[in-house]
Amino acid sequence: MAWRERRFLSWLVLVLLLSALIPGCGSAAPPGDGDEPAVQEDAGLPACDLPPNGELCIHFIDVGQGDCILVLLPSGQTMLVDAGDNGLGPTVVQYLKEQGVTRVDYLVATHPHADHIGGMPDVIKFFDIGEVYMPRTTHTTQTYERLLLAIREKGLRITEASAGVVLFDLPDLRAVFVAPVSSGYDNLNDWSAVLRIEYGDTAFVLAGDAEAKSEEEMVSSGVKLTANVLKVGHHGSRTSTTLGFLTAVSPEIAVISVGAGNNYGHPAPETLSRLASAGAKVYRTDLHGTVKVVSDGHSVLVQTEKGAASIETGPLPCCSP
Ligand SMILES: [Zn+2]
Structure with missing residues (x-):
């Protein structure tokens, strides 16, 4: 203490x-x-910017209805998971610049919906980009075509994001995709690349827009899912964050990336009540603005842009001495 x-x-x-x-x-x-x-x-x-001070810092950037997550790794590398909706590119680029980012070493497009990839072409044009990860699926929208074009014009290669693909595996620092587990989903959301990052005794799951089917597969696959922090799937929709998945992750902190007054009714009251029953403290970008989660490898600190107190949690229950 x-x-x-x-x-x-x-x-x-x-x-x-x-x-x-x-x-x-x-x-x-x-x-x-x-x-x-x-x-x-x-x-x-x-x-909480570069260069890092031995900390892993995750920024759940407030991009309204959509996802955009910046991960500043203690190794000095950077990762961006999604980039907000169409028109948000300049905002995302500006935010990254303000954090001292010049290169995105790992760029993850969780799935081809506009609220995740719309701002990504601007990011690709502006920054040096390392690896690009996307699930093996397609979409027919101009937004998706613009992303593919930006990737091609920059001469980048796409690496398939699927369960078991390791982004990096260093002492005390590891990132691996835990979904999609299979292929051939009816629902594009279930194609979401879901990432689990481990730093020391702490862990984070970024669930994209994965819904019940993918969650069930992740749990059945037996892969390690426990995490201090869960980026809740599909903006808190009622069709995500099923009890089985929530039990497997058992997060102390849940972050919902969601736009104020969105047309989808996100987050769903049922999901909020499941999270509350599981004992997870919920942070929402519509209420708290950008949410930052910082880990020194032992404990996790949350800070929000507005309207919420800071809290700190200990290591994962599994890793407590
Ligand atoms: Zn979405």
């Missing part, structure tokens, strides 16, 4: 220092009354 408190204190000190030093780096959190820093509400986002 003392370690966690020290860790949290040093984090807040860093945030306050950087806020004071860097113009436009978010408003400094008001000082607490006592020696112990209180949990800060609406404290602005902490510095």
Whole structure:
């Protein structure tokens, strides 16, 4: 417990220092009354950019109705999972630039729906790109064609994203696709490339828009799914986050990337209640803005752009001493 408190204190000190030093780096959190820093509400986002300080930092970027997840790896490499809807490209590019990103080492298009790949051609044009991962499926939209064209024009190769494909496997740092498990889905969402990232004792599952069928396959495959943080599938739709999958992941923190007042009724009340019953604390980009999750390999800290307190969790239950 003392370690966690020290860790949290040093984090807040860093945030306050950087806020004071860097113009436009978010408003400094008001000082607490006592020696112990209180949990800060609406404290602005902490510095969590490159070069990394031994931490893995995941930004669930608020792109309205859609997904866009930036992963800054402790190795100094970067990953982008999806890039928001059509028209969001410049916003995403600007956000990445502000974090000090010049190259995206791993670019993942979870599946070909516009709210995931619409902004991706701009990202490909602007940044150096390493590996591009996509599931083996297609779509007939102009949005999808624009993505393929941007990939071709940059001379990039597409690597198939499917269960068991390892992106990297370093000591204490590993990323592997856990879905799609099979091929030939009726529902394009079930083609979603689902990623599990492990850093030290902590883990993260980014579920794309995977729905019940894919979730069932992931659970049946027996692959390790436990995670501190789950990026909830399909914007919190009721057809995702089934009980079996939720039990297998058993997240302490759930992040829902969703647009305010969207036409789909996301997130569904049933899904929110399943998450609550599972004991997961929910963060939503429509309510909290961009959500950042930071891991030092032992514990996880969540910070939100607006309206929520910071919380910290310990290692995965499986890995506790
Ligand atoms: Zn979607």
